[in-house]
Amino acid sequence: MLGAIEAGGTKFVCAVGDELGNIIERVQIPTTVPEETMPKVIDFFNQYDIKAIGIGSFGPIDVNPESPAYGNITSTPKPGWRDYPFVKSMKDAFPVPIGFNTDVNAAALGEVTLGAAKGLDSCLYITVGTGIGAGAVVQGNLLQGYSHPEMGHILVRRHPNDEYQGKCPYHQDCLEGLAAGPAIEERWGEKGMNLVDRAEVWEMEGYYIAQALMQYVLILSPKRIILGGGVMNQTQVFPSIYKYLQEFVNGYVTLPELSEYIVGPGLGDNAGITGSLLLAQRALQEEN
Amino acid sequence: MLGAIEAGGTKFVCAVGDELGNIIERVQIPTTVPEETMPKVIDFFNQYDIKAIGIGSFGPIDVNPESPAYGNITSTPKPGWRDYPFVKSMKDAFPVPIGFNTDVNAAALGEVTLGAAKGLDSCLYITVGTGIGAGAVVQGNLLQGYSHPEMGHILVRRHPNDEYQGKCPYHQDCLEGLAAGPAIEERWGEKGMNLVDRAEVWEMEGYYIAQALMQYVLILSPKRIILGGGVMNQTQVFPSIYKYLQEFVNGYVTLPELSEYIVGPGLGDNAGITGSLLLAQRALQEEN
Numbered sequence A, B: 001m002l003g004a005i006e007a008g009g010t011k012f013v014c015a016v017g018d019e020l021g022n023i024i025e026r027v028q029i030p031t032t033v034p035e036e037t038m039p040k041v042i043d044f045f046n047q048y049d050i051k052a053i054g055i056g057s058f059g060p061i062d063v064n065p066e067s068p069a070y071g072n073i074t075s076t077p078k079p080g081w082r083d084y085p086f087v088k089s090m091k092d093a094f095p096v097p098i099g100f101n102t103d104v105n106a107a108a109l110g111e112v113t114l115g116a117a118k119g120l121d122s123c124l125y126i127t128v129g130t131g132i133g134a135g136a137v138v139q140g141n142l143l144q145g146y147s148h149p150e151m152g153h154i155l156v157r158r159h160p161n162d163e164y165q166g167k168c169p170y171h172q173d174c175l176e177g178l179a180a181g182p183a184i185e186e187r188w189g190e191k192g193m194n195l196v197d198r199a200e201v202w203e204m205e206g207y208y209i210a211q212a213l214m215q216y217v218l219i220l221s222p223k224r225i226i227l228g229g230g231v232m233n234q235t236q237v238f239p240s241i242y243k244y245l246q247e248f249v250n251g252y253v254t255l256p257e258l259s260e261y262i263v264g265p266g267l268g269d270n271a272g273i274t275g276s277l278l279l280a281q282r283a284l285q286e287e288n
Helices: A034-046 A086-093 A103-114 A175-179 A181-188 A199-220 A235-249 A268-287 B034-046 B086-093 B103-114 B175-179 B181-188 B199-220 B235-249 B268-287
Strands: A002-007 A011-017 A023-030 A052-057 A098-102 A123-128 A132-138 A225-228 B002-007 B011-017 B023-030 B052-057 B098-102 B123-128 B132-138 B225-228
Touching: A002 A103, A002 A268, A011 A034, A011 A268, A023 A034, A023 A268, A034 A086, A052 A086, A052 A103, A052 A268, A086 A098, A098 A103, A098 A132, A098 A268, A103 A123, A103 A132, A103 A225, A103 A268, A123 A199, A132 A175, A132 A199, A175 A181, A175 A199, A181 A199, A199 A225, A199 A235, A199 B199, B002 B103, B002 B268, B011 B034, B011 B268, B023 B034, B023 B268, B034 B086, B052 B086, B052 B103, B052 B268, B086 B098, B098 B103, B098 B132, B098 B268, B103 B123, B103 B132, B103 B225, B103 B268, B123 B199, B132 B175, B132 B199, B175 B181, B175 B199, B181 B199, B199 B225, B199 B235
Parallel strands: A002 A052, A052 A098, A123 A225, B002 B052, B052 B098, B123 B225
Antiparallel strands: A002 A011, A011 A023, A123 A132, B002 B011, B011 B023, B123 B132
């Protein structure tokens, strides 16, 4: 049996499953402080004979195997989790191969293996929710360099009608600061789900997402782009994304038909946990 | 003997060398039209017993091995070269393994193997000259997805004092449209090399380059960044790049010491031709 953790800021999804990415059993555990959350995580896996564990974690995290802080959550503002040695804690309880990556890289792996990008060796997975994050599989590998990507904080040009100041504590009006769920709520005075009929909301949201896609496409050239997260459940934003992306790219690069190129998740809300299971599988293969 | 071509818009550099990337002989051939340029290229290589050829070409090019147009230069405005079957022409003359990639990806390969990023498995190579282009090595592979990167055309925010309209025929005021050599010349009325003492020129140029680096770093997280090309010979721009990159990132991700992280090419003007020789070597290995 393989174990998987999708570690989010509000909840941990823990699952066991098989080597094909099938989930057999799953639980949700609230993310409070490590002393409270982690024993419950360990109790769950203790019920099974676990051969390897995959962790897709909220970040930032240290994914550099040569770093002394490898396996840690690093500079999160979330109380109790800063510098938390996530991999070490799990390894102490379960001396098995452990795969460790970002939640969004895990989701990208899930989607490229079993979801909306199945059969390709490359995809970009973006989540737009309380924050904006993205992960990518490039030529079959999870994208990683000096550290993991932090694509949600790229700089964007402001929409000409946008006077909202932005919500990112680091960059104020970066992509996340202007286009994540909390920014939508603060700008328009309502949550996105209550703004479905306000065309100007989704026109502006599409403008920002399309700008981000322009940058991602020109830099990474992914074979498919998957848009997930709560905000993307508002599918009325897609036409605006397609329109602006065409306008921004302006024929400079040839893209596939956009309605097939930029799509929702094939695995729905299971992209992250499925990808984490596949991280376990990869960790097992690498140690054998 | 291995052959290498660095195919640029004004000249082709052709070289022969060994498997370690050492150049033994080289010539320059003006880029006019294929009927004139290519026979000279072929004559040069005909003097040697060539085992494989690497081509680092100006673009856009088709690098997808599954595409019917693989190996072609595609939508270039350069007369005679549009849809030119570069790899096929060479293969007809030399039935040996041929590696084919962008000039900037080749330069990135040269730098990561023998230059300023030697010993790393990842680097980003950016050239700022008559245009802006970038290539990258990610986890040891040349970055490629649906197509090759086109990083020079990402969108940027305007410098508050910049009223120049921009020079890109596709996007007007994208990065290349505002920060490549011709934009500098048109904005300030002089070529960059004649503007060395004008601090505002390099302050603005650094603002744009730093914005691009912000996006590249957040999306790709390269282990080293190499800035080449004619404009980057104006090394007085580097302090402005460092200053603005720090300001834009604002501590959100931890970067290495910038003067070691963002550097000039270790191979100087030989990055592209050396990388092309390494493309030949890779092509030979892949077919064996």
